[in-house]
Amino acid sequence: MQNLIYKLKQEIIEALNLEEMTVDEIETNAPLFMDGLGLDSIDALELTVLLEKEYGLKIHTAEEGKQILYSVRTMAEYITKNQKV
Amino acid sequence: MLKTKLFIKGCSAITPQARVPDLQSLSWTNTELKYFSCLEPDYKLYIEPMTSRRMSRLMKMGLVSAKMCLNDANISSPEAIITGTGLGCSEDTEKFLVNLIVNEEKMLKPTPFIQSTHNTIGSQIAINLNCHGYNITFAHRGHSFESAIIDAILFSRDNNGADILVGGFDEITQTSYHILQRLGVFRNTSIKAGEGAAFFVFNTLPSMNNYACLQAIDLITKPSKGTINQQILSFIKKQSIDIKDIDLVLCGSPEDIFSEPELKSLLEPTKTKFYKHLCGEYHTASAFALNLAANIIKQESSIKNVLIWNNYLQINHSFFYLSAC
Amino acid sequence: MANRVFITGLGIASSIGISPDEVLSSLISGKSGIATLSLFDSVYKLEIPIAEVKYINQQLFDLIGVKSSPFHSRNTLLGLLAVKEAIKMAGFLDSDLSDFGLYSGTTSGGMDLSENFYRSFINNSKAGRLRDIIHHDCGDSTAVIAEELGIHGHVTTISTACSSAANAIMCGARLIKSGYIDRVIAGGVDALNQFTMNGFNSLMILDKQPCKPFDNNRNGLTLGEGAGFIILESERCINPTSNKILCELKGYGNACDAYHQTASSPDGKGAYLSMHKALENSGLDPSDITYINTHGTGTVNNDLSEGIAMERLFKKMPYYSSTKSYTGHTLGASGGIEAVISILSIINKKIFPGVQSTQQMNELKSSPVSKLIEDRNVNHILSNSFGFGGNNTSLVFSVC
Numbered sequence: 056m057q058n059l060i061y062k063l064k065q066e067i068i069e070a071l072n073l074e075e076m077t078v079d080e081i082e083t084n085a086p087l088f089m090d091g092l093g094l095d096s097i098d099a100l101e102l103t104v105l106l107e108k109e110y111g112l113k114i115h116t117a118e119e120g121k122q123i124l125y126s127v128r129t130m131a132e133y134i135t136k137n138q139k140v
Numbered sequence: 141m142l143k144t145k146l147f148i149k150g151c152s153a154i155t156p157q158a159r160v161p162d163l164q165s166l167s168w169t170n171t172e173l174k175y176f177s178c179l180e181p182d183y184k185l186y187i188e189p190m191t192s193r194r195m196s197r198l199m200k201m202g203l204v205s206a207k208m209c210l211n212d213a214n215i216s217s218p219e220a221i222i223t224g225t226g227l228g229c230s231e232d233t234e235k236f237l238v239n240l241i242v243n244e245e246k247m248l249k250p251t252p253f254i255q256s257t258h259n260t261i262g263s264q265i266a267i268n269l270n271c272h273g274y275n276i277t278f279a280h281r282g283h284s285f286e287s288a289i290i291d292a293i294l295f296s297r298d299n300n301g302a303d304i305l306v307g308g309f310d311e312i313t314q315t316s317y318h319i320l321q322r323l324g325v326f327r328n329t330s331i332k333a334g335e336g337a338a339f340f341v342f343n344t345l346p347s348m349n350n351y352a353c354l355q356a357i358d359l360i361t362k363p364s365k366g367t368i369n370q371q372i373l374s375f376i377k378k379q380s381i382d383i384k385d386i387d388l389v390l391c392g393s394p395e396d397i398f399s400e401p402e403l404k405s406l407l408e409p410t411k412t413k414f415y416k417h418l419c420g421e422y423h424t425a426s427a428f429a430l431n432l433a434a435n436i437i438k439q440e441s442s443i444k445n446v447l448i449w450n451n452y453l454q455i456n457h458s459f460f461y462l463s464a465c
Numbered sequence: 466m467a468n469r470v471f472i473t474g475l476g477i478a479s480s481i482g483i484s485p486d487e488v489l490s491s492l493i494s495g496k497s498g499i500a501t502l503s504l505f506d507s508v509y510k511l512e513i514p515i516a517e518v519k520y521i522n523q524q525l526f527d528l529i530g531v532k533s534s535p536f537h538s539r540n541t542l543l544g545l546l547a548v549k550e551a552i553k554m555a556g557f558l559d560s561d562l563s564d565f566g567l568y569s570g571t572t573s574g575g576m577d578l579s580e581n582f583y584r585s586f587i588n589n590s591k592a593g594r595l596r597d598i599i600h601h602d603c604g605d606s607t608a609v610i611a612e613e614l615g616i617h618g619h620v621t622t623i624s625t626a627c628s629s630a631a632n633a634i635m636c637g638a639r640l641i642k643s644g645y646i647d648r649v650i651a652g653g654v655d656a657l658n659q660f661t662m663n664g665f666n667s668l669m670i671l672d673k674q675p676c677k678p679f680d681n682n683r684n685g686l687t688l689g690e691g692a693g694f695i696i697l698e699s700e701r702c703i704n705p706t707s708n709k710i711l712c713e714l715k716g717y718g719n720a721c722d723a724y725h726q727t728a729s730s731p732d733g734k735g736a737y738l739s740m741h742k743a744l745e746n747s748g749l750d751p752s753d754i755t756y757i758n759t760h761g762t763g764t765v766n767n768d769l770s771e772g773i774a775m776e777r778l779f780k781k782m783p784y785y786s787s788t789k790s791y792t793g794h795t796l797g798a799s800g801g802i803e804a805v806i807s808i809l810s811i812i813n814k815k816i817f818p819g820v821q822s823t824q825q826m827n828e829l830k831s832s833p834v835s836k837l838i839e840d841r842n843v844n845h846i847l848s849n850s851f852g853f854g855g856n857n858t859s860l861v862f863s864v865c
Contacts, residue, residue: 070249072193093190096728100250100669108247117669117765142645221721227602228624237583240663245508253664254726254853257572258603258624263854266721272738275721275856276632279603279624287621294639318590319598361608361620 060131067127070105071098083127091126099124110134141358141378144293146342147465148351149303150213153338153431154178154205157418160435163443166413168394175317176334176420191268194251196229198311201337202261203268206307209339210269214349218341219302220274221262222292223309224284226423228258231313261309282452284308285424286359289460293357296344308427309337312420325453326421331393334420338427340434346465351434352446355379356461363457369402372449375459381445388436390429390448392416399454426450426458437464470638470714471703471865474555474696476547476652477805479792480516480689483528484550489809492817493837497791499675499687504657505577509666514675516689516793517657518543532613536596538575539656539690540606547692547801548610548650555696556709566618566646568637569607569694570629570653572797575600577658606654618646624797626852627760628719629653630693631800631860635717637697647702652694652801661796662688668727676763676794678787679772679833681824686762689793693801695808705865712811715749715845715863718742722855728766733774735857736760740778740847743859749845754783754861756816758807758848761787761833762794767851772829782831783847784838786819800850800858807846807862815839 064078067087071094085091088099102124106112112134114120123133153160156176178201183192186204195203202223210216227233236252254260259277266275274295278287285308292304312335320326320333342354358375376383389412397403397412419428426448433446448460477484480498481491491498498516502509520528525542526535529549548567552558557565578597586593600606607622619640623632630653637651655661665671665688672685697714720742722735729735744751760771768787776782788806789795795802810816816838825832844864851857 073189074193075189095725097194097250097254097726100667103669104247104249104667226604234583236664237580237660238587240659241580241584241587245659245663245666248663248667250664250667253660253667256660256664257626257853259626259852259854259856260726262625263721263723263726263856266723266855267725270723272721272723272735274719275625275854276623276636276719277625278621280607280620280622281602281604283621284604290619290621291636291639294636294643294645297643298639322591323595323599359619361611361617 056131056135059134060127063127063131066105066109070101081127085126087124087126110138112137141356141375142290142293143356144354146293146296146344146354147346148340148354148434149343149347150209150341151339151351151431151434152205152208152212153336153428154180154201155336155419155428156334161418161432163436163440165418166415168414168417170330171332171417173332175312175332177312178335196232196255198229198309199255199261199264202307202309203264205337206265206305206339209341210305213341215303215341217269217271218273218305219299220295220304221265221271222276222288222304223262223307224278224288224424225258226279226281226284226310228279229255229260230311230316232256234313234315282423282456283359283458285427286357286458289357292342296342301343301345304342305339306342307337307339308424310422310424311335312422329395331395331416331421334422334425336419336428338431340430350465352437352462353465354460354462358459360457362455366400368400369406372406372459379461386445386447387411387443388413388446390415390433390446392425392451396449396451423452430460433462437462468642468644469700470641471698471710472695472712472714472808473698473709474551475711475805475808476550476694477802478518478543478546479691479795479802480518481791483518483520483546485805485809488806489813492791492806495820497675497820499793505659507659507662512673513666513671514687515657516687518691537609538600538606539577540571540573540575540654541609543656543692544569544606544610544654545613547652547694551650551694551696562615563617565616566637566640566649567607567611567616567620568623568633568649568651570623570633570797570800571603571606571655572624572626572629573655573658573661574603575605576660577656580659625856626854627796627799628850628852628856628858629797629800631850631858632719634695634800634804634860635719635858638714638717641697641699647699649697650694651697652692652804653798654692655690655795655797657688657690670764672763675821676790677821678761678763678790678819679768679826680822681826683763683765683768686764687793689795691792691795691798691802693798693805695804710865712808713863713865714860716743716747716861717859718746719858722857724855727853729770729851731770733770735855736771736774736849736851737777739857739859740774740849743847743861747861749861751779752781753845754847755843756783756810756846757785758803758846759785759787760849760851761789763789769828771849772826776829776831784816784834786817786833788817790819790821803848804860807848810846811843811862811864814841814843816841816843
């Protein structure tokens with residue numbers, strides 16, 4: 056799980072062009088949206104594309120997205136549970 | 141033709157030149173460059189990373205030259221934001237289109253699509269300034285910036301004393317350059333493609349540090365051959381001045397004059413200078429010329445009346461008359 | 466000097482008809498134009514309903530009788546059809562149009578042709594037909610239409626996403642009021658293409674069922690295409706009692722939401738401001754408005770933002786609905802198409818409902834019109850068009 060979390064943070068930085076951020080600066084359990092990192096609805100869409108592209112996982116509704124994309128940890132847990140090998 | 145009396149309270153541009161060219165730089169020189177690219181500032185000084193991370197190059201150029209212009213005019217937020225662009229963010233348009241084709245409509249990132257709409261820059265400026273005022277974008281080829289100016293003039297008539305931010309911007313990419321080559325747009329000419337972003341704050345009321353006063357603008361599309369000199373004479377006459385009173389005529393290139401022999405006698409060689417060897421040709425190059433003219437009037441006390449004639453690919457012509465305040 | 470601005474002609478091409486009469490008939494019978502995609506291929510063909518104009522390009526070309534090159538974008542063909550209709554209705558079909566102005570709003574330009582070009586070009590930079598790429602820019606269809614019809618007064622294109630045509634009408638009217646010009650053809654056009662469809666799909670705001678504007682269970686918008694143009698004439702050049710006059714463009718307002726590139730503010734500030742400005746500009750009170758033709762896309766975000774703004778502005782809500790449930794969201798053309806629909810409403814004394822919407826929104830105290838209302842004096846209509854980037858425009862049309 057730790058490897059996945061690290062990899063995910065790198066991918067998030069790249070997908071969202073967070074050039075000024077390092078992996079260490081992204082807290083695993085902190086909310087990604089609103090407070091915490093302060094991402095917005097467009098970032099949510101970009102992360103949806105990331106999940107599909109890198110892990111073959113689709114998010115179908117906004118409600119589903121809110122839960123899965125809550126934090127790096129929730130994303131990692133979702134991937135671990137659902138990823139097609 | 142529209143007459144007006146709009147003071148240029150502030151202006152700024154991001155161009156292929158390191159600084160605003162002076163009179164001496166306005167003699168035509170040929171270049172070996174494939175096309176002109178802008179010298180861009182350090183955007184980090186103007187835009188926060190969390191905001192700029194998503195922005196295309198043209199978006200940054202537009203937003204930053206707008207902010208620099210507002211600083212120059214010493215205002216924090218205008219009453220209106222009016223922009224003109226021929227092709228908008230063409231890099232992002234292409235990015236989304238290529239991804240769409242290559243990925244067969246799957247897993248498409250939304251950001252380049254959002255930035256492909258032409259008003260994206262005008263909107264971003266408003267978001268950045270929290271400006272709820274009038275906001276509009278024109279996208280009509282070589283008359284995009286001119287349409288923005290006309291709209292600003294009309295807006296000013298209903299809103300006396302309002303600060304009106306007006307900008308013109310376009311970008312060149314490797315792909316668009318390649319397509320222009322294939323179309324043979326610059327085949328028999330020494331003009332090259334270019335790009336730039338220029339912004340102005342206009343107001344009907346004078347202020348301390350005005351650059352110049354915009355007095356009139358006129359537009360023609362595809363004029364008949366041999367009629368430009370009449371158009372120029374007619375435009376000048378309507379300003380109640382004589383062509384001899386014009387201290388400086390700014391044309392895109394000497395080829396504009398060679399295309400119409402009667403212009404050689406009408407436009408005195410000593411007073412006629414050029415600008416497209418500094419910025420290249422693009423839909424909103426007249427914005428570069430306006431910025432240039434405004435600065436020259438401010439710096440050179442001998443230059444009081446300036447005529448700009450912008451000729452976009454023999455299709456869209458525009459004339460601007462500016463005077464010292 | 467303020468000149469009153471009258472409307473004397475209408476032209477429309479949409480999924481529910483390619484003339485004002487056809488469109489009126491569809492609106493009265495409640496017939497939506499939303500169906501399955503057929504214009505081009507897509508992996509989403511069976512998934513995403515769409516509201517196409519039911520004519521392919523060759524059919525449009527034959528209908529219009531274009532003089533110039535056969536290789537035009539779909540935008541140009543739809544636009545020409547609507548502009549010619551409007552000119553004919555206003556009685557100018559055989560007239561010299563050189564002093565007319567043309568203000569057209571669009572977002573897609575010739576993207577349908579550019580897509581063809583790029584499919585070949587990306588694999589080989591020498592490939593791709595050049596005739597497909599020269600119509601790429603937004604200004605192309607406007608320039609071609611102007612040239613085709615001999616229009617030489619001020620010609621320009623506005624591109625402000627979904628408020629493009631509404632802004633074109635507003636700016637055209639302002640040019641007339643300034644005394645600079647007497648007649649302007651104003652409106653907008655947007656044709657469907659893969660780029661646009663996939664763009665909106667990537668934003669996850671397309672409903673997989675026909676859209677349900679202002680419904681509590683709404684799920685997104687349905688894309689449409691078309692063109693809508695009106696002829697604006699100044700008071701100076703037309704007798705206010707002339708029977709050519711269909712109605713008056715009483716006022717307009719534009720404001721920026723300045724909240725987000727794609728989302729509308731939760732409190733609907735931009736929407737409130739544009740409606741308020743339009744009413745002020747018209748010299749009308751909110752209570753004067755009979756009906757609001759809303760922007761009403763069917764997205765969770767827009768309808769909430771717009772609904773809240775309307776309920777804030779209007780102590781007593783007028784009738785309102787979204788006709789996008791018939792025509793789909795025609796993007797840059799929507800302000801023009803909905804102007805035509807609003808004017809049909811005034812002339813025919815009818816108020817058109819939304820179709821497909823049944824459940825009142827929890828957040829609102831009001832519901833949109835659900836059944837056709839007939840024999841009703843429609844005195845003043847407020848028409849909203851809100852574009853990405855928070856570009857919000859409202860127009861007021863009034864009976865004469």
